[in-house]
Structure formats: structure tokens, C-alpha cells
Amino acid sequence: MTPARNAAMVALVCAAVVGQAVVFRFLAIDGVVPDLALIVVVAGAIARGPEFGALLGFGAGLLADLAPPADHVAGRWALALVLVGYLAGRVRQDARSSPLMAVVVVGAASFIATSVFALSGGLVGDGSLPVGPMLRVIVISMLWDLLLAPLVVPALLRFFDDVRPARRFARSR
Numbered sequence: 001m002t003p004a005r006n007a008a009m010v011a012l013v014c015a016a017v018v019g020q021a022v023v024f025r026f027l028a029i030d031g032v033v034p035d036l037a038l039i040v041v042v043a044g045a046i047a048r049g050p051e052f053g054a055l056l057g058f059g060a061g062l063l064a065d066l067a068p069p070a071d072h073v074a075g076r077w078a079l080a081l082v083l084v085g086y087l088a089g090r091v092r093q094d095a096r097s098s099p100l101m102a103v104v105v106v107g108a109a110s111f112i113a114t115s116v117f118a119l120s121g122g123l124v125g126d127g128s129l130p131v132g133p134m135l136r137v138i139v140i141s142m143l144w145d146l147l148l149a150p151l152v153v154p155a156l157l158r159f160f161d162d163v164r165p166a167r168r169f170a171r172s173r
Contacts, residue, residue, distance in 0.1 A: 047160035050089030057085030
């Protein structure tokens with residue numbers, strides 16, 4: 001990939017993390033904001049496949065782990081978004097078949113990522129919530145992401161198609 005394409009993807013991930021940390025914090029419901037980084041990772045995985053989704057998930061998750069006001073052990077979002085990026089990439093053919101399926105994949109990814117994040121907090125002793133409030137956070141996060149997905153995913157899929165590297169065809173002899 002060219003440096004310009006790489007820079008465009010880095011800028012997109014940075015904008016998503018800054019957007020969820022700065023812009024959407026004013027719209028938080030019980031402290032839960034839409035996970036724009038997750039939506040970017042899912043769209044990237046749908047557009048490019050599981051390996052790309054996992055790599056994008058690691059970068060976006062690590063950035064989300066380190067962005068203020070992060071108050072948890074670094075690596076938890078990275079783990080969750082790597083898993084989600086890989087899984088969303090595995091169902092990319094189904095998700096590309098219709099916009100509704102892409103939204104369903106975002107909803108499932110939101111549930112999985114938020115659950116992995118919450119459960120990993122319990123495993124590492126990082127201030128995990130009791131089950132009731134944890135389920136409330138998971139549901140609110142999933143609803144936020146489902147609300148934004150139809151508005152954002154089509155544009156993100158076009159973006160990832162536009163920054164796709166040119167295919168090189170090998171000559172057969």
C-alpha cells in the first residue's frame with residue numbers, strides 16, 4: 001500500500017477514537033458512548049477480510065486503550081477488537097450481501113467486543129462490574145452501535161474500497 005493510503009487509514013482510526021472520546025462523550029448514556037472504532041474495524045473487516053480486520057482491530061483497540069479518559073489496563077480493547085475484526089472478516093461474504101446484514105454484523109460485534117472487554121476486566125482484576133450493570137452497559141453499547149451503523153457503515157465500506165491496493169496479476173507462463 002502507498003503511504004497516502006496508510007495515512008488515510010491511520011487518520012480514519014484516529015478520528016474514530018477521538019470522536020468517541022471527545023465528541024460523543026456529551027451524548028453518553030450512563031457513561032456509554034458509541035464505539036466508532038469498533039464500527040470502523042467491522043467495516044474494514046467486511047471490506048478486506050479477517051487478517052486485515054484483526055490488524056486494524058489491534059491498532060484501533062490499542063489506541064482506544066491509551067486514549068484519555070482510559071481508566072483500565074491497556075490491551076483490553078485491543079484484544080476485543082482483534083477478535084471482532086477477525087470474526088467480522090470471516091462473515092464478510094454474508095455481510096457484503098446486504099446493508100442489513102452489515103448492520104447485524106455490527107450489532108453482533110458490539111455485543112462480543114463489549115462482553116470480551118468486560119470479562120477481561122474481571123480476569124485481570126480491573127474493576128469489573130457486577131453482572132446486572134455489566135449487562136446494562138453491553139446492551140446500551142450495542143444499541144448505540146446499531147443506531148449509528150446504518151449511517152456510517154456504507155460510507156466506510158466505500159472508503160475501504162477506495163483505499164484498496166491495486167491488484168497485481170502474475171503472468172502465467
